[in-house]
Amino acid sequence: MAFKALRMTKKYEMHVLASRDQLFPLLCPAREPEWVPNWCCRLVYSKSGRAEAGCVFETDFPDRGHMTWVVTKYDPPIEIQYTVFKSESHVWNLEIFLKPTDAAETHLLWRHTFTGLTREGNRFLAEYTDEEHRQRLSSLERALVHFVNTGTMIEA
Numbered sequence: 001m002a003f004k005a006l007r008m009t010k011k012y013e014m015h016v017l018a019s020r021d022q023l024f025p026l027l028c029p030a031r032e033p034e035w036v037p038n039w040c041c042r043l044v045y046s047k048s049g050r051a052e053a054g055c056v057f058e059t060d061f062p063d064r065g066h067m068t069w070v071v072t073k074y075d076p077p078i079e080i081q082y083t084v085f086k087s088e089s090h091v092w093n094l095e096i097f098l099k100p101t102d103a104a105e106t107h108l109l110w111r112h113t114f115t116g117l118t119r120e121g122n123r124f125l126a127e128y129t130d131e132e133h134r135q136r137l138s139s140l141e142r143a144l145v146h147f148v149n150t151g152t153m154i155e156a
Contacts, residue, residue, distance in 0.1 A: 001037060006116040012137035014108040018148045020098040023106055025050075026144065027096055029057045029069070035147035036140065037039035037156035041069075065089075067131045090114050092123035110137060 016023060025031060028051035030041040039081070044056040055071040065086060073081035077098055084092040093113040101107050112133070116122035146154035 003119065006122045006134060007113065008112045008125050008128075010128075010130065010133045011112070012110045012134065012141075013145070014110070014137075014141045015101065015105060015147060016141075016145055017105050017110065019104065020077040020100055020106045022148065023108070023144070024080070024098055026147070027051065027080050029055070035143055035153055037143060037153060044068075050061060066094075086121075087117065088120060091126055092114050 026035060028145065029041045029043060030046075030050050032041075038061070040061075041057045041059045044058060046052055046055040046057075051074060053071055053074040054077070055074075057069050060066045061133065065088075066083045068087075070083045070085075072078065072083045072093075073079060073095075076105050079095065079097050081096070082092075082094040084094060086092070092112070093115075095109075095111040095113075097109040097111070099107045101108070114125050116125050143154045146152070
C-alpha cells in the first residue's frame with residue numbers, strides 16, 4: 001500500500017502587553033536563549049547572526065529529536081515563518097503573525113502545519129492532541145510574558 005501523508009494545522013493565540021517592535025526580535029534562534037528555558041540551537045547559516053530570510057539552524061531536544069529549521073519568511077515586525085524538517089518523521093511549517101491591538105498590546109497568532117513524511121510521522125500527527133499543543137504553547141506564552149515583564153527567564 002502506498003504511503004499517504006497526513007496533514008494537520010493547529011493554531012494558538014497570545015495577547016502580550018508589549019509592542020510588536022519589542023516582541024518580534026525575540027522570535028529569533030539567537031535571542032530565544034534569553035527567555036525560553038532549555039533553548040539551545042546550532043546556528044548553521046545567518047549573515048547577521050540573527051533571524052533573517054534564509055537563516056538555517058538546528059535543534060536537538062531529548063523529547064523532539066534532531067530538527068533543521070529554515071526561516072522561510074521574514075517581515076519584521078509583522079510576520080516570521082519557519083519550515084522545520086525532521087526527516088524521519090515530518091515537516092512543520094510555523095507561521096507567527098504579530099498584530100497590534102493597541103499601543104501597548106500585541107496579538108500573536110501561531111499557526112502550525114504538520115505534514116507526515118513517514119508512517120512514524122503520521123503516527124506523531126495522529127497522537128499530537130490539541131491539549132498537548134495548547135500546553136506547549138501556553139508554556140511558551142508564560143515564558144514570553146515573564147520575560148517581557150521582568151527581563152529575566154522564567155524558571156523551567
